[in-house]
Amino acid sequence: MNRISEIFGKKVFNDKVMKEKLPKDAYNALRKHIEDGTELEGATANVIASAMKDWALENGATHFTHWFQPMTGVTAEKHDSFMTPDENGGVIMNFSGKELIKGEPDASSFPSGGIRATFEARGYTAWDPSSYVFIKGNTLCIPTAFCSYGGEALDKKTPLLLSMEAINRQALRLLDIIGSPASKVITTVGPEQEYFLIPESLYRQRKDLVFCGRTLLGAKPPKSQELDDHYFGAIKPKISEYMEDLNNELWQLGVLANTEHNEVAPSQHELAPIFSTANIASDHNQLTMEMMKKVAERHGLVCLLHEKPFAGINGSGKHINWSMATDDGTNLLKPGKDPISNTQFLLFLSAVIKAVDEYQDLLRISVSGASNDHRLGGNEAPPSIISIFLGDDLLEVMEAVAESKSSLPRKARMMDTKASVLPDIKKDTTDRNRTSPFAFTGSRFEFRMAGSLTSVSCPAYMLNTIVAEALRQFADELESAHDVEASARELIKKTYIRHKRIIFNGNNYSEEWVREAESRGLLNLRTTVDALPYFTAQKNLDLFQTHKIFTKTEVEARQAIFYEEYCKIINIEALTLLDIINRDVIPAVSSYISSLAETVNIKKSALGSDIACKAEINLATLLSSVCDALYTKSHELENALAESDDAQMNEESARYFCDVIIPLMTEIRTLADELEVNTSSEFWPMPTYGDLLFA
Ligand code: ADP
Ligand code: MG
Numbered sequence: 001m002n003r004i005s006e007i008f009g010k011k012v013f014n015d016k017v018m019k020e021k022l023p024k025d026a027y028n029a030l031r032k033h034i035e036d037g038t039e040l041e042g043a044t045a046n047v048i049a050s051a052m053k054d055w056a057l058e059n060g061a062t063h064f065t066h067w068f069q070p071m072t073g074v075t076a077e078k079h080d081s082f083m084t085p086d087e088n089g090g091v092i093m094n095f096s097g098k099e100l101i102k103g104e105p106d107a108s109s110f111p112s113g114g115i116r117a118t119f120e121a122r123g124y125t126a127w128d129p130s131s132y133v134f135i136k137g138n139t140l141c142i143p144t145a146f147c148s149y150g151g152e153a154l155d156k157k158t159p160l161l162l163s164m165e166a167i168n169r170q171a172l173r174l175l176d177i178i179g180s181p182a183s184k185v186i187t188t189v190g191p192e193q194e195y196f197l198i199p200e201s202l203y204r205q206r207k208d209l210v211f212c213g214r215t216l217l218g219a220k221p222p223k224s225q226e227l228d229d230h231y232f233g234a235i236k237p238k239i240s241e242y243m244e245d246l247n248n249e250l251w252q253l254g255v256l257a258n259t260e261h262n263e264v265a266p267s268q269h270e271l272a273p274i275f276s277t278a279n280i281a282s283d284h285n286q287l288t289m290e291m292m293k294k295v296a297e298r299h300g301l302v303c304l305l306h307e308k309p310f311a312g313i314n315g316s317g318k319h320i321n322w323s324m325a326t327d328d329g330t331n332l333l334k335p336g337k338d339p340i341s342n343t344q345f346l347l348f349l350s351a352v353i354k355a356v357d358e359y360q361d362l363l364r365i366s367v368s369g370a371s372n373d374h375r376l377g378g379n380e381a382p383p384s385i386i387s388i389f390l391g392d393d394l395l396e397v398m399e400a401v402a403e404s405k406s407s408l409p410r411k412a413r414m415m416d417t418k419a420s421v422l423p424d425i426k427k428d429t430t431d432r433n434r435t436s437p438f439a440f441t442g443s444r445f446e447f448r449m450a451g452s453l454t455s456v457s458c459p460a461y462m463l464n465t466i467v468a469e470a471l472r473q474f475a476d477e478l479e480s481a482h483d484v485e486a487s488a489r490e491l492i493k494k495t496y497i498r499h500k501r502i503i504f505n506g507n508n509y510s511e512e513w514v515r516e517a518e519s520r521g522l523l524n525l526r527t528t529v530d531a532l533p534y535f536t537a538q539k540n541l542d543l544f545q546t547h548k549i550f551t552k553t554e555v556e557a558r559q560a561i562f563y564e565e566y567c568k569i570i571n572i573e574a575l576t577l578l579d580i581i582n583r584d585v586i587p588a589v590s591s592y593i594s595s596l597a598e599t600v601n602i603k604k605s606a607l608g609s610d611i612a613c614k615a616e617i618n619l620a621t622l623l624s625s626v627c628d629a630l631y632t633k634s635h636e637l638e639n640a641l642a643e644s645d646d647a648q649m650n651e652e653s654a655r656y657f658c659d660v661i662i663p664l665m666t667e668i669r670t671l672a673d674e675l676e677v678n679t680s681s682e683f684w685p686m687p688t689y690g691d692l693l694f695a
Contacts, residue, residue: 004251011059012254013052013133021051034129045097052133053082053095056140064095066103066125067141069156070110071561073453075286076146078105079139100142101127107146107154111564113557115152122149128157131283134253143283152554156457159549160279163464166547170471171324171332171348177478178344178488182326187464188444190275191285191456194316195292196268196304197239199695202687203302207584211576212569213306214371216665217585219673220312221690224266231264238299239269246271246295253291255284265314266693275321275444278464282456285318307451308374310689311669315375316452320459323444324348324467334443340397340408343488350495351474352445353388355466356438357502359543360386360523361534363438363447366462368528368562370569372451377526382437382448384531385517385524387504389436395505398496401489435508461549468547528566529658533651535559560650567649570657574641577665581634581672584685589627589675592683596620623678630671637664 009016018027026047032038040048056064065077084094107123125144133142146155153159164187171185203209208216235243243260250257256274263270271292273284289305296303308315324332332348339345356363363386367376375381390398400408433439437449450459474491481487501520506513517524525531534540536555544550550558596616603611640660644653676684 007248008251009254010252011135012252013055014254017055021055022048026051030129040097040101042097045101047097049095049097049100052100052140053093056135057082057093059135060138061135061140062138064099064140064142066105066127066144068105068125068144068146069286069455069457070146070154071113071156071558072111073455073565075290076105076110077139077141095140103144105146107148110146110154111561112148112154113560113564115148115150115154115553115557123147123154124149128161128279130161130277131280132254134287136253136287152551152557156455157279157282159461160282160457160464162549163461163468163547164278166468166549167324167464167471170468170475173475174347174471174478175326175344177475177481178347178484180344182328182330184327185332186325186327187278187460188275188321188323188325188331189278189281189456189460190273190321190444191281191450192270192272192317192319192321193285193288193292194263194268194270194318194452196265196309196316197242197296197301198267198304198692200297200300200302202692202695205686206692207580207686208573208576209302209304209309212573213304214309214374215311215689215692216573216577216580217669217672217676218310218689218692219676221688221693223690223694224313225264231262233262235260235262235269238301242295242299242301243269243271245298246291249291249295250288253284253287255288257288263314263316265310267695268314268316275323278322278456278460282460285456305452307371307453308378310693311374313689313693315378315381317375317381317448318450318452318454318456320447320450320456320463321441321444322447322460322463331443333440333445335394335397339394340400341406343485343492346397346401346492347474347488348471349394349440350492350499351467351470353499353502354473354495355463355470356386356388357499358470359462359466359540360502361525361531361537362462362466362540362543363449363459364523364525364531365535365562366459367447367449367451367454368531369451369454370528370566370573371453372449373527375451376449382435383508383514383524384449384526385508385514385522386437386449386502387508387517387522388445388502389433389439389505390503391433391440392505394440395503398503402493402496402500404489404493406489433505433508436504437508465543465547465549469543472546527658528562529651529654532559532562532654535562563651563654564649566654567644567657570661571641571644574637574661574665577668578634578638578641580686581630581668585672585675586627586631588683588685589623589679592679593620593623593627595680595683596623619678623675626671626674626678630668630675633664633668633671637661637668640664 018030022030026044029040029044030048033040063079063081065079067075067077070076082093082095083091086092103125105123105125123146125146128143128145131143133140145158145161147153147158167187168185172182175182206215208214247257256276257271258274259272261270271288275281292303335345336342364384377383396408439446439448447459477491478484478487501522514524536559541552541555544555597620600613600616603613644656644661
C-alpha cells in the first residue's frame, strides 16, 4: 500500500468506516437516508451517533460540533464535549441521535438580512448526511445546514442542496422523455483554488494585509510577473514542504487534493482537487481554504486568499469546473466521438447555453463581492461580461445543427509536436481560451469569474438552478412530441439560434469585445453594486420560486446581506488606509524630508554654501508637495466617510461607497505610491511589494 492510500480519509467517518462500525440494519438505514432522504428512526439515529462517538474517541476527539456555512464566507462551529456527569461524580461519554441530527446555536450574530428579528434569535442546524462527518483537531465535525426559527435558509449549503434536487428532477424528466432513463443526476464540481503565500514576519508589518487581506498601497516593484518565470516554475523547497504538509492534512480529511503548481504571479500557487459531487466539493473547498491558512502558520507563512492582494499583479481566482452526471458515472456534457449526432449531449449543452444567456445577471451576482470587483476585468481575470467559449470544433457542430445538418466532414486535427520522439498529440478539441469567463473545456464548463474567496456553493447553486429551469422547459416541450428525436433536434436548433449571442470565442480582454457585447445586448455589470439590484428582478424571483430554492423574502435577505457586507468591507478598508497614511506614511515622509533638509544644512556649513545640494532640495520639495496633496486627500476621505450612512448599509450606501469612497482611496494610493518610490528605504515604514513578493 502506498502512503496516500494509507492516510486517505483517515479522519472521515466514510462508507468504509460506517460498514465496519455499524450493525447491518443501521448501516442500511443510514445509506437509504443518504441516498433518498428516508427518515431515520430515533433508535437507529442513536445507534449511529453512538458509533460515531466511539470512533471519534478512538481517534482522539473529545468534542463535537455542528459545522455550518453561515452567510459570512467562513464556516462556523461551536464545540460541545461528549462529556456527561454520571451518578458517581465521574463522567461518561455521550452523543445522542438527537444531538447528531439537530442543533440550536445562538444565531443572533450571524447575518440574516433582516429575516431574523433579535427577539427570535434562534437558529437551527440540521445534519446533511450526504456529506461525511469528519474529525478536525479534537472535534468531530458534523456538516449541517443552518436555518432560522421560521425555516428560512441562513446559509450557503441549503440552496445548494435544494438546487441539486431541482436539477435532478428536471434532468431525469428529460432523460426519460428522450429514452435514456437514469435513477439520479448529480452535478459535479472541481474547484481550482489559487492563493498567495508570503512570509508571516513581513505580513505582520502590513496593517492593510492584517485588517483587509489585501494591500491598499504599494508601488510596483522593478520586477513583477513580466518574465512569466514563475508560472509552472520549479517549486521552492520551503513551498514544497508547505504543499506536502497541506496535502497530508487534506488527504486525511478525504479531500482529493490532486494537482499543485506555481501560478503566474510571483508567490502565487494553485491547488486543484479531483472533482466530486457539488455539495461535497463545496464542503471540501471550505476545508481546503481553512487548512491552507492553518498549515501556513506552521511554516512561518501566511496564506492570502483575497482576490486581489496586490494591485498590478494577477489576482486569485477559483475556477469552478462544472458538469452533470448520471449515477452510473455518465458525464452528460461529454461530446463523445460524434457530437453532431449525439442528441442527448446537444440537448444538455443547449440547456446550458440558454440558461447562461437568460440568467447572465445571476451568474454575475454569484461571484460578486467587494474583493472580487478588483479582479474582474483586471490582469488575467475574465471581465464582468458573461459569455461562453465553445471552441472552434463545437461551434462548427452547433452551426451545422442550426442548418439542420446531421453530419460534418471529419477533419483529423493533430497537433504536430515537432520533435519526432514525442507522439503526435490529438489537438484538444477545445483549444483553450484563457480569457473566457465561461469556457467549455472538453467535457465540462469552467466558470472562471469566481474569486479565490467565493464559496463554491454560490456559483454552483446558481448554475444548477438556471440549468434546471432550461431543462424544465425542454422537458415540457418534448413531453408531448410524437417524434421525440426530430423535435429534440428542432429544439436544439431553435435554442442555439435564439441564444447564440452569448457565444464568443475571441479575446475577452479586448476593448472591442466590450463594444461588441454591448451591441449584442449582453449585460456588463462592472461592479457588485451594478449587479445586485438584478437579484430581485421578477424573472429571478420566479425562477427561485419555481424550483423551490428561495422565497422572495430569502432572496431579499441575501441581497441585503450582500449590500451590508460590501459596505462593511469598504468602510474597514478606508479606515485602515487613513490609519496607515496618517500614522505611518506622512510621519515617515516628514522625517525623511527633515533629514534631507538637515543634510543640506550640514553640507553647507561644513563644505561651504556653494556645495551642490540639488538632489536633497529637489527631492525634499517634491516630497513636500506630494505629502501635502496626500494630507488634503486623506481629509477629503475622512469627511466623505463621516457623511456615509453606515447605519443603513443598503443599496444607496453601497452605491456611495462604490462611487465616492473607492475613487478617493484610489487617488490616495497613487499619491502614497509616488511618495514610496521617492523615499529612502530606511525611512519607509512597511515592507514593499518587492519584499513581500520576492522574499
Ligand atoms: P486546468 O488548470 O487545465 O483548467 P486542472 O487540472 O488544474 O485544469 O483542473 C481541472 C479541474 O476540473 C479539476 O479539479 C478536475 O477534477 C475538474 N474536472 C474535470 N472533469 C470534471 C467534471 N466532469 N466535472 C467537474 N469538474 C471536473
Ligand atoms: Mg488551472
